[in-house]
Amino acid sequence: MRRTALVAPACGPGLAAVLALVLCAAGVDRTVAAHPAPVVGRPAPAHTTARPAIVPRSRWIDDRTHKRQPPPRYDDKVVAVFVHHTDSPNTYDCADAPRIIRSLYAGQIGPRQWDDIGYNFVVDRCGTIYEGRAGGVDRPVTGAHAQGFNHRTAGIAALGTFTAGASVPRAVTDAIAALAAWKLGLADIDPRSRVRLVSTSGQSRYAAGTSATLPVLAGHDDGFPTTCPGAALTAHLPALRQAAARLQGRP
Known part of the structure; x- marks a missing residue:
């Protein structure tokens, strides 16, 4: 996997037409190691929920940009x-x-020379969930979204800018809660x-x-010095944790 210097301060696209935007995957940790696939035949976790609809990456990637x-x-x-x-807008x-x-x-x-998109999932303002990083949505793919804490974590990016004063669509928070509940439920992890x-x-x-104790459902800024995911979206995190736990059937 190609390594690259990390110089960007925050989050955003990167094509010439959108270079003014900042990418939230800043501080990506490219030092990753291969791990074996999960062992088949383990007992089913106690707190699970149905997998939400996820649009495959084949719907957004194409031969012109794929490498x-x-x-x-x-x-x-x-x-x-x-x-x-x-x-982004x-x-x-x-x-x-x-x-x-x-x-x-x-x-x-391209400009950042990463091997793939950093986020495991992207959610648009209508609540549609897209597969991001390659490897299989139901597998524990090592992401490139939170420098220092890419191992054993998944990255969910809300498509847009949710700084103080921004409105966060209900469809976005519902989709994030459903996705987090399902993904964490695969390992029977309580989102709270x-x-x-x-x-x-x-x-x-x-x-x-260093060993750090962080929220299971965390904001990017919990692990990396950034304003991401924005004050408006950060304010929703407590409710997202509760909603995800309810979806898992936890009291």
Whole structure:
């Protein structure tokens, strides 16, 4: 997997027409290791929920922007989810979401020289969930979305900018809650709990090798010094944790 210097301060696409936008996947940790696929035959987790509808990446990627990339990397399971925003315009038609995601991808594999889009999932303002990073939506794909804490986590990016004063559509929060409930439920993780993760990068909020206790359903800024996912979306995180837990059938 190609390594690259990390110089961007925050989050956004990256094509020439949208270079003014900032990418929320800033501070990506490219130091990843391959892990074996999950063992088949384990007992089903106690708290699960149905997988929400997820649009495959084939709906937004195309031959003009797709590049040959190394095989996906995997962890043993996902124990935490980081919520992001893409710091891109909010006034888009949802039919244009595939094009916008394609621009995000092009900016990350082009000027930034990453191997793939960093986020595991992208949610548009209509609540449509898109597969982001390759590797299989139901597998613990090692992302590239939260420097220092990419292992055993998934990244969900809300397509738009949700800084203070912005309106967060109900469709966005409902989709994030449903996606987090399903993804964390695969490992029977309570979205309201906290988890201990070990930082792999001193460019995060924690020195490399430091054990940090973070919310299971966290904002990008919990692990990396950034304003992402924006004050407006961050304010919804407590309710998102509760909603995800209810979807898992927890009291």
